[in-house]
Amino acid sequence: EIVLTQSPATLSLSPGERATLSCRASQSVSSYLAWYQQKPGQAPRLLIYDASNRATGIPARFSGSGSGTDFTLTISSLEPEDFAVYYCQQRSNWPLKFTFGPGTKVDIK
Amino acid sequence: EVQLVESGGGLVKPGGSLRLSCAASGFTFSNAWMSWVRQAPGKGLEWVGRIKSKTDGGTTDYAAPVKGRFTISRDDSKNTLYLQMNSLKTEDTAVYYCTTVDGLPPYYYYMDVWGKGTTVTVSS
Numbered sequence: 001e002i003v004l005t006q007s008p009a010t011l012s013l014s015p016g017e018r019a020t021l022s023c024r025a026s027q028s029v030s031s032y033l034a035w036y037q038q039k040p041g042q043a044p045r046l047l048i049y050d051a052s053n054r055a056t057g058i059p060a061r062f063s064g065s066g067s068g069t070d071f072t073l074t075i076s077s078l079e080p081e082d083f084a085v086y087y088c089q090q091r092s093n094w095p096l097k098f099t100f101g102p103g104t105k106v107d108i109k
Numbered sequence: 110e111v112q113l114v115e116s117g118g119g120l121v122k123p124g125g126s127l128r129l130s131c132a133a134s135g136f137t138f139s140n141a142w143m144s145w146v147r148q149a150p151g152k153g154l155e156w157v158g159r160i161k162s163k164t165d166g167g168t169t170d171y172a173a174p175v176k177g178r179f180t181i182s183r184d185d186s187k188n189t190l191y192l193q194m195n196s197l198k199t200e201d202t203a204v205y206y207c208t209t210v211d212g213l214p215p216y217y218y219y220m221d222v223w224g225k226g227t228t229v230t231v232s233s
Contacts, residue, residue, distance in 0.1 A: 032212075034219035036154075043206055043223040044146075044154065055221065087154055091218035096170040098144065098156035098218065 002026050002092040004101035012109040019075040021104045023088035028068045032090055035064055035073045038103075039084045047086075048073065075106075083108050111135035111222050113207045118227030125197050129227055131190040131207030139163065139185040142210040142217045145192050147203035148226075155203075157181075157192070159210055174200075197231045204228050 003026040013019055023033065035048040046055040048064035051071055061076040075082055088101040117129040133141070142165070145157040158171040160181045169181050180193040190207055205227055208220035 032216060032218055036220075038154075043225050044220075045223070046219060046221050049211070049219040049221075089154075089219065091216075096159075097172065098146075098159070098220075100154040100156070103153050 001095070001097065002029060002090060002099060004088055004090060004099055006086075006088060006101040006104045008104060009102070010105045010107060012107055013078055014109045015078050015080055017078050019073075019078055019082070019106055021073040021075075021086055021106070023066075023071040023073070023101050025069045025071075025090060029090040029092075031067045033064075033066070033071050034089045036087045036089065036100075037082075037084050038087065039081075044087065078106070082106065113209070113222055113224035115205065115207050115224045115227035118205065118229045120230045120232065121197055122233050123197060123199055123231055125231070126193070126195045127197065127229060129192040129194070129205055129207075129229070131192075131224055133188045133190065133207075136209075136222075138183075138188040143181075143183065143190045144208050144210050144220065145181060145190075146206045146208055146220065146223075147201075147229075148206070149200070149203045152203075157205070160190070194229070197229075199231050202229060202231045 005024045007022045031051040033051045036044040038044040052064045063074045085103045085105045112134045114132045144159040158181045160169045178196045182191045207224040209222040210217045211221040212218045
């Protein structure tokens with residue numbers, strides 16, 4: 001079973017700053033990794049799939065990188081609406097399971 | 110507009126049953142792989158289960174905590190996904206989200222479209 005670890009648990013930044021979020025897998029997931037954003041009281045929203053592809057309508061300030069076991073979500077310049085919780089997610093086959101990381105909360109400093 | 114709308118949540122006693130529905134619109138539901146994801150109060154996201162499209166076999170897979178108690182089904186004529194939940198436990202209390210499962214065949218893995226969720230509370 002593949003386990004996802006996210007760091008840091010909380011990231012305190014100011015609007016306009018750069019945010020760098022990490023997701024590490026316990027074994028290789030190739031590039032099959034997705035990132036989601038969730039704001040309080042809302043459903044999650046897909047940001048990135050296949051490690052680096054932005055989903056439809058996602059602003060260019062969001063970018064993803066990595067492969068294998070180490071992945072990064074970067075927000076180049078934080079906008080007020082970007083303060084939220086971010087989850088990474090992958091799928092393992094044996095057994096079939098979709099796994100989310102524990103999340104990184106980006107809050108206002 | 111692509112949309113998923115969940116319904117059927119509510120308060121149920123431990124050991125009870127509940128059926129959630131998810132109405133899909135704006136895309137070809139019959140071709141879609143679908144899943145349920147839940148979120149307990151103040152906690153992270155937890156995958157519940159997935160159903161393939163009928164053309165891909167229509168089979169289901171479940172997370173260990175719900176296997177044998179929950180059943181996912183679909184009615185493509187009604188563009189509706191279901192989650193039948195039996196033998197409910199207090200730890201099943203959560204917001205339940207319906208999602209599409211996307212990717213390049215055969216590796217469908219990310220959840221592209223999400224509903225707003227429906228709340229299930231299991232309490233005596």
